[in-house]
Amino acid sequence: MKKKKDSIGARIKKAIVKDWQLFILIMIPISFVIVFHYIPIYGVQIAFKSFKPSLGIMRSPWIGFDNFKNFFNSWQFSRIIVNTLRLSFYGMLISPLPVILALQINYITNAKYRKAVQMITYAPYFISNVVLVGIINLLLNVRTGPLNNLIYMITGQQTDILGSATAFPHLFTWSGVWKSLGFNAIIYISTLAGVDVELHEAAICDGANLLKRIWHIDIPHVLPTYVLLLILSMRNILQTNFEKVFLMQNSLNIRTSEVISTYVYKVGLVANIPNYGLGTAIGLFNSLVGLILLIIVNRIADKVAGYGFF
Amino acid sequence: MFKKVKLLLTLLLCLTITLTFFTACQSKKDDVSSTTSTTTKTDQTASTTAEGQNTYSSKVTPPGELPITREKYKLTAFGYTHNPRNTDLINNQFTKWLEEKTNVFVEVQSVNQSDFAVQLQLLMSSGDYPEVILKPNWTRSTLLAYAKEGIIMPLTDLIEKYGYYWKKAVEDTPELLTDVTMPDGQIYCLGRTNQWRYKTEVSVYYYQPYLDKLGLDIPETTEEFYNYLKLVKENDVNGNGDPNDEIPLAGSGVSTGDFVKGILNAFVPFSRSGDGNIETMYVENGTVTHVTFDEAFKEGIKYIHKLYKEGLIAKDAFTMDKDQLLSLGTNENHIVGSAFINHLTHITTFQDGVPGDWLNWTPGPPLKGPNGVQIAAAYLADNFYGAAWVQTDKTRDPEIAFRVGDFLFDYEATTRCFYGAEGVGWRYIEPGVGVGVTGMPATWEFNVGHDGKPRPESDANWGWIQAGPMNTSEKWHGERLVRDPDLNSEVKMYKSYQLQLPHIFPIENTLHRVIYDDEYQAEMADLVTSLNSLIREYIARFTTGDLDIDKDWDTFVDQVKKAGIDRAVEIAQIAYDKFYKSR
Numbered sequence: 071m072k073k074k075k076d077s078i079g080a081r082i083k084k085a086i087v088k089d090w091q092l093f094i095l096i097m098i099p100i101s102f103v104i105v106f107h108y109i110p111i112y113g114v115q116i117a118f119k120s121f122k123p124s125l126g127i128m129r130s131p132w133i134g135f136d137n138f139k140n141f142f143n144s145w146q147f148s149r150i151i152v153n154t155l156r157l158s159f160y161g162m163l164i165s166p167l168p169v170i171l172a173l174q175i176n177y178i179t180n181a182k183y184r185k186a187v188q189m190i191t192y193a194p195y196f197i198s199n200v201v202l203v204g205i206i207n208l209l210l211n212v213r214t215g216p217l218n219n220l221i222y223m224i225t226g227q228q229t230d231i232l233g234s235a236t237a238f239p240h241l242f243t244w245s246g247v248w249k250s251l252g253f254n255a256i257i258y259i260s261t262l263a264g265v266d267v268e269l270h271e272a273a274i275c276d277g278a279n280l281l282k283r284i285w286h287i288d289i290p291h292v293l294p295t296y297v298l299l300l301i302l303s304m305r306n307i308l309q310t311n312f313e314k315v316f317l318m319q320n321s322l323n324i325r326t327s328e329v330i331s332t333y334v335y336k337v338g339l340v341a342n343i344p345n346y347g348l349g350t351a352i353g354l355f356n357s358l359v360g361l362i363l364l365i366i367v368n369r370i371a372d373k374v375a376g377y378g379f380f
Numbered sequence: 381m382f383k384k385v386k387l388l389l390t391l392l393l394c395l396t397i398t399l400t401f402f403t404a405c406q407s408k409k410d411d412v413s414s415t416t417s418t419t420t421k422t423d424q425t426a427s428t429t430a431e432g433q434n435t436y437s438s439k440v441t442p443p444g445e446l447p448i449t450r451e452k453y454k455l456t457a458f459g460y461t462h463n464p465r466n467t468d469l470i471n472n473q474f475t476k477w478l479e480e481k482t483n484v485f486v487e488v489q490s491v492n493q494s495d496f497a498v499q500l501q502l503l504m505s506s507g508d509y510p511e512v513i514l515k516p517n518w519t520r521s522t523l524l525a526y527a528k529e530g531i532i533m534p535l536t537d538l539i540e541k542y543g544y545y546w547k548k549a550v551e552d553t554p555e556l557l558t559d560v561t562m563p564d565g566q567i568y569c570l571g572r573t574n575q576w577r578y579k580t581e582v583s584v585y586y587y588q589p590y591l592d593k594l595g596l597d598i599p600e601t602t603e604e605f606y607n608y609l610k611l612v613k614e615n616d617v618n619g620n621g622d623p624n625d626e627i628p629l630a631g632s633g634v635s636t637g638d639f640v641k642g643i644l645n646a647f648v649p650f651s652r653s654g655d656g657n658i659e660t661m662y663v664e665n666g667t668v669t670h671v672t673f674d675e676a677f678k679e680g681i682k683y684i685h686k687l688y689k690e691g692l693i694a695k696d697a698f699t700m701d702k703d704q705l706l707s708l709g710t711n712e713n714h715i716v717g718s719a720f721i722n723h724l725t726h727i728t729t730f731q732d733g734v735p736g737d738w739l740n741w742t743p744g745p746p747l748k749g750p751n752g753v754q755i756a757a758a759y760l761a762d763n764f765y766g767a768a769w770v771q772t773d774k775t776r777d778p779e780i781a782f783r784v785g786d787f788l789f790d791y792e793a794t795t796r797c798f799y800g801a802e803g804v805g806w807r808y809i810e811p812g813v814g815v816g817v818t819g820m821p822a823t824w825e826f827n828v829g830h831d832g833k834p835r836p837e838s839d840a841n842w843g844w845i846q847a848g849p850m851n852t853s854e855k856w857h858g859e860r861l862v863r864d865p866d867l868n869s870e871v872k873m874y875k876s877y878q879l880q881l882p883h884i885f886p887i888e889n890t891l892h893r894v895i896y897d898d899e900y901q902a903e904m905a906d907l908v909t910s911l912n913s914l915i916r917e918y919i920a921r922f923t924t925g926d927l928d929i930d931k932d933w934d935t936f937v938d939q940v941k942k943a944g945i946d947r948a949v950e951i952a953q954i955a956y957d958k959f960y961k962s963r
Binding site for chain 1: 902917
């Protein structure tokens with residue numbers, strides 16, 4: 071090591087003076103993270119307190135883990151966890167669909183046709199959840215919905231699909247597929263576009279058919295992206311699309327449609343006497359489970375396929 | 381290596397600098413707000429001691445005199461709008477009229493009715509609330525909790541000293557005073573005198589042409605009701621050639637078309653869920669009990685299930701909302717045979733004075749069950765009205781704010797608040813022209829609709845409508861002219877009210893108006909939310925046949941017990957005893 075010329079402070083000062091533009095640039099994202107991700111951590115203490123708005127966050131009395139205990143002992147606990155996981159795993163089950171769509175689009179040779187397909191599949195992404203649920207309600211209305219009229223013509227029976235608890239997860243998931251399939255495929259389409267053409271030419275020379283080429287060339291290319299997105303989605307496993315679930319809820323399907331986020335909304339905000347502490351505790355629990363799952367899945371992916379990303 | 385350390389260090393430094401900067405800001409802000417709140421508090425004590433010597437504040441004119449202040453004054457408030465009838469309470473005809481009359485400009489920040497509860501909740505917890513809150517829709521327990529924390533100020537002394545219109549309103553309707561007085565003898569809010577002595581939650585209406593066609597009288601028992609529905613189902617009563625398109629009973633999943641409540645009240649008391657009450661709970665000889673596990677309750681659900689199974693209730697009754705129910709009722713081929721509704725507007729559209737299909741709806745009495753139970757799904761009107769006017773600790777001049785609230789109990793203010801400017805929305809009439817709904821000589825008349833012309837589109841934001849205290853007393857309502865009693869919806873609904881009146885469940889036998897102590901409040905609120913939704917969910921599942929009532933009854937009982945019904949009864953008993961002992 072060279073002998074020290076300046077103190078650390080002086081060196082930092084020098085660095086700042088020298089590269090001040092860079093420091094200003096980095097200040098923006100850092101302050102964003104601090105303001106919106108670190109400062110709110112101070113409010114997490116509500117999870118361990120009996121929060122009274124008039125007393126404020128700091129002066130409300132501590133109650134230890136009571137909020138968590140209340141949540142775990144609630145008769146709703148197992149039900150909302152199961153419902154949430156059901157929706158999440160269902161969502162994961164259909165996660166290869168965008169890959170398949172991307173592969174299909176990738177092999178369309180007519181450029182105009184390809185553009186049209188891509189456009190049509192990703193357009194629904196820009197429909198808001200409120201409108202989407204409105205469309206579902208209109209389609210499935212018992213008396214006036216076209217789908218129900220079709221069923222009525224065939225079977226002679228009216229069914230209230232919107233009020234069916236067993237139909238809810240399917241309705242929720244597949245309407246989501248319709249909405250975001252094309253959009254989610256974009257990332258895979260661009261990955262596939264980066265595949266070296268020489269690989270395909272070599273494969274064709276070796277006599278590989280289309281399916282073989284997809285299996286041995288395209289899939290391995292897409293897989294790291296797919297796994298990365300899957301790992302990232304693990305973080306949200308206990309967070310479902312609140313807006314859509316809430317809009318699709320009714321007293322008949324509540325059995326399968328009450329999920330953590332809607333429950334938090336109900337006890338934490340709209341109840342006669344809102345229980346902020348319980349709401350925060352559940353939110354904290356959500357994040358913890360998400361973090362643990364994220365780490366576990368990353369480990370597994372790393373061990374099994376070598377695709378872990380941290 | 382060295383570079384890396386350097387970078388890390390600089391990053392760390394950046395972080396600490398920004399962090400300290402923000403925390404500094406935060407703590408400074410806290411300091412400021414706490415000092416201001418202490419100063420206002422000392423101010424208040426100072427002014428109360430001054431008032432203690434019985435000197436009126438020089439800021440206001442003597443009680444009953446207008447304007448209230450000699451100089452222009454601004455009062456901040458928070459309230460809600462009833463889109464699309466009014467969308468803005470600041471640029472509002474009533475707010476302007478109020479300013480002209482009183483010299484006080486009430487700056488009411490407003491949000492839409494559906495967002496109000498959540499927005500108010502956030503406002504209160506942020507501590508950034510205004511001086512006055514218009515109809516926060518609180519229960520007595522909530523109001524008392526805020527009062528205990530010092531956020532809401534008592535109005536008792538102010539009423540004594542500055543009250544004028546309020547006192548006159550109390551003379552007309554003494555219940556107004558008893559309903560807003562808390563067990564500690566203090567008054568923390570102004571209420572609203574309600575038009576009738578009681579309010580229906582839902583009452584049954586029949587389609588008269590169907591009854592005529594089938595040669596039936598208005599059904600009175602559940603048996604007759606079933607027969608009527610069945611005949612409507614089996615016959616082509618609307619005569620369009622399709623015997624299957626009639627819907628004998630329409631209802632919806634929301635409270636304004638709650639057929640479950642309407643029917644169950646022929647078997648057991650199934651009361652109102654508002655006021656933090658569990659629907660199956662009631663009071664018998666001073667003991668809180670509940671009907672959830674009773675045979676009669678089970679029988680009632682079985683009856684609804686029977687109706688549903690035989691296709692007598694609309695298939696989507698549980699999932700239907702208010703608009704869908706209305707569109708069903710206004711179908712061009714009339715198809716609905718009966719409905720449990722809160723107000724005629726929920727099943728049909730009409731204009732008073734204009735004949736139409738709506739005249740065919742005839743009110744019926746509450747159904748009488750096989751065991752002779754016959755209860756109206758109604759409750760005694762509560763003049764508390766969600767604490768219609770509360771003043772927070774931010775109020776700079778309590779007496780000025782109170783005088784404005786007091787003035788809202790003037791009859792003209794009430795009418796303008798509801799219907800807008802005189803001559804546009806309503807008008808005074810010569811005495812002796814006619815009578816009102818209750819037979820009293822009429823003094824005023826509702827303008828819009830009688831001449832067949834709806835309110836012009838340009839005439840928006842005419843009043844606060846129902847977002848605040850008002851004096852819609854029986855007198856006010858009864859003095860409103862009814863031009864054609866046969867073509868008047870109020871007369872029709874008044875008839876329904878009269879059919880419900882003898883069957884109202886006594887208020888002492890319910891848990892309404894009971895106040896929960898601080899220590900139980902949060903717990904009870906959780907219990908109420910979860911038990912009500914659980915019981916409703918099972919009723920829906922039993923009705924639709926998703927669960928078999930005989931086979932799965934034990935599961936239901938088990939679930940309800942697990943959700944804590946016994947604990948809820950226990951807490952309610954404590955609160956009930958305390959409340960009625962204090963009276």
